[in-house]
Amino acid sequence: MPRAGLSTQAVVDVALEIVDEHGLGALTLAAVAQRAGVAPPSLYKHVRSLDALLQKVSAAATEELAGALSHAAAGRSGLDAIRAVALAYRRWALERPGRYPATQRVPDPSDPDHVAAAERAVYTVFAVLHAYDIAGDDAVDATRFVRSALHGFVSLEGSGGFGLPQDVDRSFDRLVSSLDVALRAWR
Amino acid sequence: MPRAGLSTQAVVDVALEIVDEHGLGALTLAAVAQRAGVAPPSLYKHVRSLDALLQKVSAAATEELAGALSHAAAGRSGLDAIRAVALAYRRWALERPGRYPATQRVPDPSDPDHVAAAERAVYTVFAVLHAYDIAGDDAVDATRFVRSALHGFVSLEGSGGFGLPQDVDRSFDRLVSSLDVALRAWR
């Protein structure tokens, strides 16, 4: 029989397809194997376990998100920057509803790329705060605040947590304005 | 053989014990059955499925959280109220790390108690906003903002998302102050 020609990267790519199409919860080794045209145990030649695959999916998702954020922040500052980053964050999460939750997994310390991607995402927010004259421990607090608001909003929206019919876009716009107001008053 | 004397409520109670001790992810019918001293299929006499049990756990958790929030808000207003509610929210989530994620499940429309509990929680925040002179659609936006910030913070904290060593209590304090600043400027 001819070989399938898999590799760790190929397995991760198939996993990402499944996650994109059917959500993170649908990611099983059985599903990956079927889509890759291979028997389930064969995957263990490329991936240590389902959990390890999830971790790699998380790394890929985090890298993509970090890229979207830093791209959005590039060349902007102040309200302009925070708005661009917030919009990019929400947009990416809505466009990739399967990948977004994977992003929340804490990075594997032994995967330098994963750690770097997570740091890059946080650092992007950190950099935006410079324009507000926030630095040091204050910047840590403010970054946590911004991350909390963004993650909370996107996560509630994604899981259908906003029951009322009012316009969600408008609510997010107000959230961004509020972040600006709060950051201006941070010192 | 003597009967175990189970009931739907008893099954839910056992489920809550497991969730408190080992986290929401450890909630399986097999585990519930073992702790209840019963064979797994017996549970189906009291609960329709694992998913239905999760929903009931979610309802119980939401009711408890709503109670904590409205208790905290009682008799307070303005910064005082928002701080009390925020502290109660975080405190409850930290004390019940297993139950908190269950809270995020969207209520079963056919379970009036569950729906009522969720509405009560949202309404508590809603009421706090009255002291800030926020009403109507503005109140919806502001409530979503507050929920997002609180949920985001607690959820990131709970999953170990705050990697840096800086004091998390202090960050939360600053978050609460920022909510106050933002709400004051809401109109």
Add this chain to the structure above:
DNA sequence: GCGCGTTGGCTAATAGCAGTAGCTTCTTGG
């Protein structure tokens, strides 16, 4: 073009899970 080691597949099997079918026995209302 030939051997050979490495590697990437495979089948078979174990163990844990949810859920169904159908039987039995306890409990209780009339």
Add this chain to the structure above:
DNA sequence: CCAAGAAGCTACTGCTATTAGCCAACGCGC
């Protein structure tokens, strides 16, 4: 006190991850 419903049970299906051990394909040196 007895009939029927409720609450257990065993046996089974089918899905999942994961391990063990086998075998064939591929690539490299000759």
